[in-house]
Amino acid sequence: MSVHVAVGVIVDGRSRVLLTRRAGHVHQGGLWEFPGGKVEAGESLAAALDRELREELSITPLRTTSLLEVKHDYSDKSVLLDVHVVWEFAGKPQALEGQPMAWVGASELAAYAFPAANEPIVAAVVKLLT
Numbered sequence: 687m688s689v690h691v692a693v694g695v696i697v698d699g700r701s702r703v704l705l706t707r708r709a710g711h712v713h714q715g716g717l718w719e720f721p722g723g724k725v726e727a728g729e730s731l732a733a734a735l736d737r738e739l740r741e742e743l744s745i746t747p748l749r750t751t752s753l754l755e756v757k758h759d760y761s762d763k764s765v766l767l768d769v770h771v772v773w774e775f776a777g778k779p780q781a782l783e784g785q786p787m788a789w790v791g792a793s794e795l796a797a798y799a800f801p802a803a804n805e806p807i808v809a810a811v812v813k814l815l816t
């Protein structure tokens with residue numbers, strides 16, 4: 687069974703996306719990611735995205751569109767990443783969990799190290815924003 691994860695590609699007015707860096711000790715630690723987290727039992731995807739972005743960044747998504755779903759098997763676990771673009775949000779992103787954070791243009795994404803599952807996400811984001 688795979689872990690269902692709500693993932694947000696948060697876009698600002700200059701077409702940059704928000705990346706955060708995973709803590710060193712967790713699964714896929716030290717790598718950059720798009721903010722988000724596990725969908726809880728009985729929770730909708732939209733509710734999970736809303737909750738995770740509030741918990742991690744103190745923002746509330748206002749307008750989202752679905753981008754893609756990625757199923758990936760790591761050696762230790764399988765994930766289903768349900769990726770949505772967040773075009774508008776309320777609040778100013780703050781790294782509430784102390785995680786490094788960066789606004790990155792599509793042409794700079796190649797310089798960041800992501801988990802293996804993110805390859806198709808990064809490709810879709812580059813296509814979307816360039």
Ligand SMILES: Nc1nc2c([nH]c(=O)n2[C@H]2C[C@H](O)[C@@H](COP(=O)(O)OP(=O)(O)OP(=O)(O)O)O2)c(=O)[nH]1
Nearest residue numbers: 691693713714719720721722723724765801803804
């Ligand atoms: N948020 C996010 N997770 C990703 C990405 N790429 C990727 O492989 N993952 C994986 C790493 C984890 O195994 C899983 C996300 O789970 P997580 O442990 O961060 O979930 P969470 O935020 O609910 O954290 P926690 O409360 O359980 O500590 O998805 C990504 O771009 N964003």
Ligand SMILES: [Mg+2]
Nearest residue numbers: 721722723724
């Ligand atoms: Mg998370």
